[in-house]
Amino acid sequence: MNKELITLGIETSCDETAASVVRGRFTELSSVVASQDDIHNKFGGIVPELACRRHSELIDPVVKSAMEKAGVGLEDIDIVAVTRGPGLVGALLVGLSYAKALAWGLGKPLVCVNHLEGHIFSALLERPDTPLPLVALVVSGGHTELFYMEKIGDIKWLGGTRDDAAGEAFDKVAKLLGMGYPGGPEVEKMAAHGKPCIPVPVALMRSGALEFSFSGPKTAVKLIVQGFDNRGEARPVGDICASFQKAVIKALTVKMEAAVEKTSPKAITIAGGVACNGALRAEMRLLGLRLGLPVTIALPYLCSDNAVMIAAVGANHYLNDPAAKEWTDYMEADADPGWIPGL
Ligand code: KG4
Ligand code: ZN
Numbered sequence: 001m002n003k004e005l006i007t008l009g010i011e012t013s014c015d016e017t018a019a020s021v022v023r024g025r026f027t028e029l030s031s032v033v034a035s036q037d038d039i040h041n042k043f044g045g046i047v048p049e050l051a052c053r054r055h056s057e058l059i060d061p062v063v064k065s066a067m068e069k070a071g072v073g074l075e076d077i078d079i080v081a082v083t084r085g086p087g088l089v090g091a092l093l094v095g096l097s098y099a100k101a102l103a104w105g106l107g108k109p110l111v112c113v114n115h116l117e118g119h120i121f122s123a124l125l126e127r128p129d130t131p132l133p134l135v136a137l138v139v140s141g142g143h144t145e146l147f148y149m150e151k152i153g154d155i156k157w158l159g160g161t162r163d164d165a166a167g168e169a170f171d172k173v174a175k176l177l178g179m180g181y182p183g184g185p186e187v188e189k190m191a192a193h194g195k196p197c198i199p200v201p202v203a204l205m206r207s208g209a210l211e212f213s214f215s216g217p218k219t220a221v222k223l224i225v226q227g228f229d230n231r232g233e234a235r236p237v238g239d240i241c242a243s244f245q246k247a248v249i250k251a252l253t254v255k256m257e258a259a260v261e262k263t264s265p266k267a268i269t270i271a272g273g274v275a276c277n278g279a280l281r282a283e284m285r286l287l288g289l290r291l292g293l294p295v296t297i298a299l300p301y302l303c304s305d306n307a308v309m310i311a312a313v314g315a316n317h318y319l320n321d322p323a324a325k326e327w328t329d330y331m332e333a334d335a336d337p338g339w340i341p342g343l
Pocket of ligand 1: 139141142143166168170171183184185188272273274275276277278303304305
C-alpha cells in the first residue's frame with residue numbers, strides 16, 4: 001500500500017505565524033500557531049510592519065516545532081502548502097518565500113493556497129463527510145464572504161461586505177468600549193451579561209442581495225456610547241455588546257438564508273474567527289434545523305487562522321492532480337493580497 005501523503009502547511013497572511021503537518025487529505029498530525037496579539041493589542045488593531053517583522057522571527061521555529069510535534073523530518077515531507085493570499089502583502093511574502101525556498105531545496109511540490117478556501121476547509125476537517133454542494137460563510141477580521149462550493153476545488157463567490165468585515169466591526173466596537181484586541185471574544189463575554197434591548201440598525205437587511213454592511217452598526221454603537229457619555233450616565237456595556245452582537249448575527253443569518261434560497265445547497269458551513277462566537281454558532285444551527293440542512297462549523301481552535309486548513313487544501317488539490325505542472329513553477333508563486341476565490 002502506498003504511504004499516505006505528508007503535507008507541511010504554512011500560514012502567515014495576517015497576525016498568526018502558523019505551521020502544521022497533515023497526513024492524507026484531512027488528518028492533522030500537528031498544529032502550531034504563534035499569535036501576535038501581544039504586540040498589536042496596544043494599538044487596537046494589526047500594525048502590518050510589526051506583523052511582518054514578527055513573522056520573520058517566528059517562521060523557522062514555528063515550522064520546526066510543527067514537524068517535531070508531528071514526528072516528521074524534512075525527508076518525510078511530500079509537499080509544501082502555503083497561503084498566497086488574500087492578506088497583508090508583507091506578511092504573505094514571509095511565509096511564501098520560506099515555503100518556496102524549502103520546497104525548491106527539497107525538490108518537492110509547492111501548492112499555493114487561498115486563505116479563504118482554507119477557512120472553508122477548517123469546517124471540513126471536522127466533518128470531511130459534509131455533503132456537497134455547500135454554502136460557506138467565511139466571517140473573520142478581514143472578510144465576510146459567502147461562497148458556493150460545488151466540489152473540492154470548485155468555488156464560486158456569492159457576495160461579501162461592502163465595507164467593514166464583521167470581525168473588524170467587533171474589534172472596533174471593543175476599542176470604542178475600551179476593551180483589548182481582538183475585540184470579538186471580549187464583546188461576546190460582555191454580551192453574556194447584558195440584554196439586546198438597544199436598537200442597533202443594520203443596512204441591506206431587506207435587500208435580497210448577498211451583501212453585508214457592518215459600518216452602520218459600528219457607527220450606531222459609537223452614537224449610543226456618546227449619548228450615554230453626554231448625558232453623564234454610566235454606559236450599560238453588557239446591553240450595548242448584546243445589542244450589537246444580536247444585530248450582526250441577524251445580518252449573517254438572514255444573508256445565509258438568502259444564499260441557501262438562491263443556490264439550494266446540501267449543507268451549510270461557517271468558518272473564520274467570528275465563527276468562534278457561541279451565539280452565532282447557535283443561531284446557524286437553528287437556521288439549519290429550520291431549513292432541514294446539516295450545519296458544519298469549524299472547531300473553535302480551527303476557526304481562527306491556522307495552518308492545518310492550509311495543509312488540507314494543499315493536500316486535496318495536489319491529490320486531485322498530482323502531475324500538474326504548476327506544483328513545480330516555484331518562480332510563479334507570488335503573493336496575491338486581494339485574491340478572492342471564484343470571483
Ligand atoms: O480568522 P481570524 O483569526 O483572522 C482573520 O483572518 O481575520 O479572525 C479574527 C477575527 C477578529 O476580528 C476577532 O475579533 C474575531 O475574529 N473573533 C470573534 C470571536 N472570536 C474571534 N468575533 C466575535 N466573537 C468571537 N467569539
Ligand atoms: Zn483568516
